[in-house]
Amino acid sequence: MNMEQPHPVKWRLAGQFGLSARLLLLTALFVMIAEVLIYVPSIVSFRLTWLSDRLAAAQIAAVVLDAAPEEGISEELEMRLLNSVGARAIALRGGGRRSLLAGGDVPPEVDKSIDLRNVRWLDLVGDTFEDLVLPSEKPMHVIGKGMGVDFVELILDPRPLRAAMLEFSRNILLLSLLISLITASFVYLTLQWVIVRPVQRLTGNIAAFSGDPEDASRVIRPTDRADEIGLAEQALARMETTLADELRQKRRLAQLGLAVSKINHELRNMLTTAQLLTDRLDRGRDGGDGTVQRIAPRLVATLDRAIAFCESTLAYGRASEHLPQRQLFPLASLVDDLGHLTDLAPGADIAFEADVPEDLQVDADPDQLSRILVNLVRNAVQALSQAGSSSGRPGIKVTARREGKAVIVSVQDNGPGIPERVRVDLFTPFQGSARKGGAGLGLSIAAELARLHGGTITLDEAEDGACFKVAIPDRSSAENGL
Secondary structure: OOOOOOOHHHHHHHHHOOHHHHHHHHHHHHHHHHHHHHHHHHHHHHHHHHHHHHHHHHHHHHHHHHOOOOOOOOHHHHHHHHHHHOEEEEEEEEOOEEEEEEOOOOOOOOOOEEEOOOOOHHHHHHHHHHHHHOOOOOOEEEEEOOOOOOEEEEEEOHHHHHHHHHHHHHHHHHHHHHHHHHHHHHHHHHHHHHHHHHHHHHHHHHHHHHHOOOOHHHOOOOOOOOOHHHHHHHHHHHHHHHHHHHHHHHHHHHHHHHHHHHHHHHHHHHHHHHHHHHHHHHHHHHHOOHHHHHHHHHHHHHHHHHHHHHHHHHHHOOOOOOOOOOEEEEHHHHHHHHHHHHHHOOOOOOEEEEEOOOOOEEEEOHHHHHHHHHHHHHHHHHHHHHHOOOOOOOEEEEEEEEEOOEEEEEEEEOOOOOOHHHHOOOOOOOOOOOOOOOOOOHHHHHHHHHHHOOOEEEEEOOOOOOEEEEEEEOHHHHHOOO
16 A cells, blocks of 8 residues: 655654754753743842942941041051952941041042942842943942941942852853753653653654554554553554554455456356356246246346346446336235245255235335345345254245335244344444355345335344344335435
């Protein structure tokens, strides 16, 4: 079976950047996004802590200044105190006085003033990224609370703060990359084992199965998983099994159709010869042989129907049924001709009984109605010859009656009946046979012929054996869907 195969380049690209690679990249990306969301409050908190530490160090330096003797401290000690804080000037206000510690001249102008005593979060975020991205060369003025004093003031160079923030950001970035790599690796390995590999198994099986869908060995074998992957495996297995069976059956039917055409061709030649011999037998009825006079017309009619059927099969290339050539005719004569079918099982001693009113007319195609009843009676004969009867002598009874605008024909036997396992597909070709060696075509053909008449064929419940009921509506009723 020729099915389109996946393009090798597409499969190669999918293998290079498939689910696994995408999963790894997406996991790392999501972790980095989470780290960015964590980075903003972290860098703001780092800057606030850095400035608070400078204020605390500045207050300690101011305490040293207050403890100095009246004559003051040396310029060298003052510079050392300022350098330890990292400030150009330190001022304290408390107890009604203000102390100043400065090395050289105090800068006349600052870039901005930061008051840590009362600050809003959004202002801290804005100031933090301004110091980090748009640094200024001018010093900054920082004011904060102190211990035992009203407040502490600093004049700071912003460059050490920015350098510390850059180093903190670099450390955060490296840590984020490390966390992303570790997290992505664990997530990748877990999902690779739990999801990606089973999905790859599913896609690989689909690709392999599409190469030869009739090969039953390519049907996926579901695992014991009870999650969505397991359900997908089970559903895929059912679908592939059904598809493989359907394709194999269609292939067998195609081969069977070819074989039937060949058989019909040869059978038509054989039946032509048999018809010539039958014509001679028919002409020999004048000899007075009663058996010949009784059998010859039936044999001629049967051969005519067989030849016509073979010709129609060859003409259309398939065993399609033509539309019924309906006419009114007495049913009793057609049913009486069915009695000779019991001769198919001479050792079974099967009784045949016909209960058909002589004046009962049926509106049907004589040949097609004969084929329906022949199929039913022959099936009953074969069932009785193989299994016998549990209620006395094996027998077949054909009854007919008119119900409104339809003729109902019943064919009943006292054989073993129809097993429950085959009743569902009783009228399905190749599946409805209840007899060993049967092809399951007889009832399917009979049902199709009944439908062409607008009628039905059903299996009725019977106390003993099987009872098939054929309903043939009159032509006007059939045309109206009755």
